[in-house]
Amino acid sequence: MEKPYLRLTSEPSASTVRPLPVLERWFRMLLKRHERKPQYEYVCSQLKSIRQDLLVQHMYNAFTLEVYETHARLAIQNSDMSELGVCLTCLKTLHDKGITSSTEDEFLAYRILLTLLNDDSLEINKIIATIDTPRRSDPGPVSHAVQVVHAFQEGNYHQFGQLFMSTPNLGRALIGRAAPKLRQRALQ
Numbered sequence: 001m002e003k004p005y006l007r008l009t010s011e012p013s014a015s016t017v018r019p020l021p022v023l024e025r026w027f028r029m030l031l032k033r034h035e036r037k038p039q040y041e042y043v044c045s046q047l048k049s050i051r052q053d054l055l056v057q058h059m060y061n062a063f064t065l066e067v068y069e070t071h072a073r074l075a076i077q078n079s080d081m082s083e084l085g086v087c088l089t090c091l092k093t094l095h096d097k098g099i100t101s102s103t104e105d106e107f108l109a110y111r112i113l114l115t116l117l118n119d120d121s122l123e124i125n126k127i128i129a130t131i132d133t134p135r136r137s138d139p140g141p142v143s144h145a146v147q148v149v150h151a152f153q154e155g156n157y158h159q160f161g162q163l164f165m166s167t168p169n170l171g172r173a174l175i176g177r178a179a180p181k182l183r184q185r186a187l188q
Contacts, residue, residue, distance in 0.1 A: 002026065002046065003016070003018065003046075003049045003053075017053050017056055017057060018050075018053045019057075020057075020059060020063065023050050023053055023054065023063070024063055026046075026050065027050055027063075027066075027067060027070075030043060030046050030047070030050075031070065034074075040074065040077075040078040040080070043074060044071070044074070044075075044078075044080065044083060047067060047070070047071045047074070048071075048083075050067055051064075051067055051068065051071070051090075054067065060094060060097055060099055061099065062099065062101070064094060064099070065091070065094050065099050065100075065101055066101075068087045068090050068091050068094065069087075069091065069101070069103060069107065071083065071087045072084055072087035072088060072091065072107060072110065073170060075087060076110065076170045076173050076174065077170065077173065079173070079177075081114065081117065081177075084110070084114060085114060085118075088107060088110060088111045088114060091107050091111075092111065095107075105135065105140050105141050105142045106141050106168075106169050108127075108131075108141075108142050108145075109140075109141035109142050109144065109145035109168075109169070109171055110145075110169075110170070110171065110174060111127065112124065112127055112128070112142070112145040112146065112148075112149060113145050113148065113171055113174040113175060113178070114174060115127060116148065116149050116152060116178055117174060117177055117178055119181075121153075124149055128146055128149070131146070140168075141168045141169060141171065144163065144166070144167065144168060144171070145171065147159070147163055148160065148163050148164075148167075148171075148175055148178075151163055152178060152182055155182070155185060157182060160179075160182055163175070164176070164179065
């Protein structure tokens with residue numbers, strides 16, 4: 001079941017690609033193993049390997065979504081912004097294909113916050129422009145992330161601090177990474 005992640009340079013051999021039941025079983029075992037003994041680098045490699053096997057088999061389903069969501073959360077918890085970006089991009093693709101879950105807004109909020117961290121104002125504006133009004137005004141994670149962006153862009157340090165303290169889910173870890181930039185801007 002365990003398989004190291006290797007970047008593909010050619011078509012994979014069918015004998016090396018694990019079928020869905022094996023991937024599901026290994027995923028559950030991997031998460032239990034990680035709970036007992038956290039080793040992010042190892043788990044990250046194994047999750048990338050699972051994602052690769054799903055991708056080469058063109059499996060876009062609820063399990064694929066769960067793998068990417070889990071990997072994104074672990075990436076946030078381990079300050080792995082590069083892997084988080086990959087996971088969020090793939091989650092957006094899955095959501096665009098109609099594969100959704102009750103946590104879709106959570107990951108859209110992470111995408112907004114990561115884009116803020118990357119100082120990509122143009123992309124933030126594009127993302128916010130695609131959010132419908134109910135989602136933007138609903139007191140959920142998307143609305144919160146949009147408020148964080150506005151507070152940051154306006155240099156409203158007080159509001160930014162208040163929003164930081166009330167951040168849902170794992171967003172606080174992302175906002176905390178933006179705080180030094182805001183402090184630096186305040187000192188200029």
